[in-house]
Amino acid sequence: IVPWAAGGSTDQMARVLAAAVESALGPRFVVVAAADPARDDAALAALAASGVRGLRFNLYRDPAWTIGTMLDHARRAAAHGLHAEIYTDAAGLAPHVEALARLRIVIDHLGLTEAGLPVTCDLARAGAKVKATGFGRVRLDPAAALEAIAKAAPDALMAGTDLPSTRADRPFADADIALIEHVLGPALARAVLHDTAAAFYRA
Template sequence: MAEVIPFTGHYRHDHREPHGCFDGHLHIIDPRFPLIDNQGYRPAPFTVENYQKATRGLDIRGGAIVSGSFQGTDQSYLLAALEALGGDFVGVTQLPDDISDARLLELDEAGVRAIRFNLRRGGRQDIGAMIRQARRVFDVVGWHCEIYADARHLAPHLTLLRALPAMVIDHLGLSQEGLPTLLALVEAGARVKATGFGRVSLDVPATLAAIADINPHALIFGTDLPGTRAPRPFREGDIELLHNTLGDTNAMLALHDNAVALYRPRGSDSVA
């Protein structure tokens, strides 16, 4: 497992607001539930308790638990984590093609708010089928879709993707080569995870600034903990980078308000 460095001190500048941070991208890896080897990789455990310890001092007021490639379409771990973490947390899941409307409604009631497509780690490559499933899920339960891919590989599908009703791109689109495609999607209404700064091959401050210049409501902060397969995991300076790049007002949109508006956590009335 990548090294996780808990934040137990204070930011160099006191940027924290009363409503805290919403962690828009985290993984819970609970060995009590099924795990799948993906490309020869199986992650080390990272339980709810591990997550709470790793984020001690960050003033986390909710978050999005994201299903990884190594969890397939299993919902059992996700439902257990949502129950443990409470109503300010939501789920982002992977779904089988044959899932019923009734099951979608059950997951929505439990706090799941998005479907994820992992194009980066050997996942679905049929863009047409992906888009059909994303549209169906949006029509039934109003969820957006989240796409983990190098944005440069999305360029041939730009017209189709622009037509999606609601979409989020993970980890700043990963590459400098994908930046034009990423910004074109932002112009079409896509949101972008301000996450995984240790994963990307691009100028993070310049990319954050370019996205915020188009739409300051597009950025969604997340720790990406535990940082599986990342060259370096989240660190406290990533939050400071948001403030220094975006200014405090837009940074707090990215750190909290944008995510709450997008994910609609069950406890959001008490968070916002």
């Protein structure tokens, strides 16, 4: 489970959240903070020092970000050990696969669209992780996407809940976990539901 400071969060809020998560929920929970283009290197270093593990870039809804500014910020964040979680239609990332492959990234919500699925698979082959989340907001067949991504890179998928599922057509349901187990089988489903994320967020 990966809580993050919501869009518009301040660095202080992110640091407080990281401390609160550690205190209240324990070391198995980590924070991914909303990316903020105003953060300088000192602020990025402070976030990393506070225990924040990564930054989430909302290219889908936040006009502050373009792919170019996201890449620049993600490169600077990477120097402080922060990965980049990218919420966007993966189809738009096609011209940037080579640049993204040099970064430690997570693609949110299976890459969102059917048109983006080949790009998501390319990024997974290059080492990206892919969140198996948001089945109620994607514009693709989740089962087919899970199968395709797992075939491209068996160690890419990481499950999540997408709660509170804001703006999704439907919220997370237990059936989403059942779908992962049905499509991927017991061994790979265990990796997707726990092992891959546990290794990634603690690396």
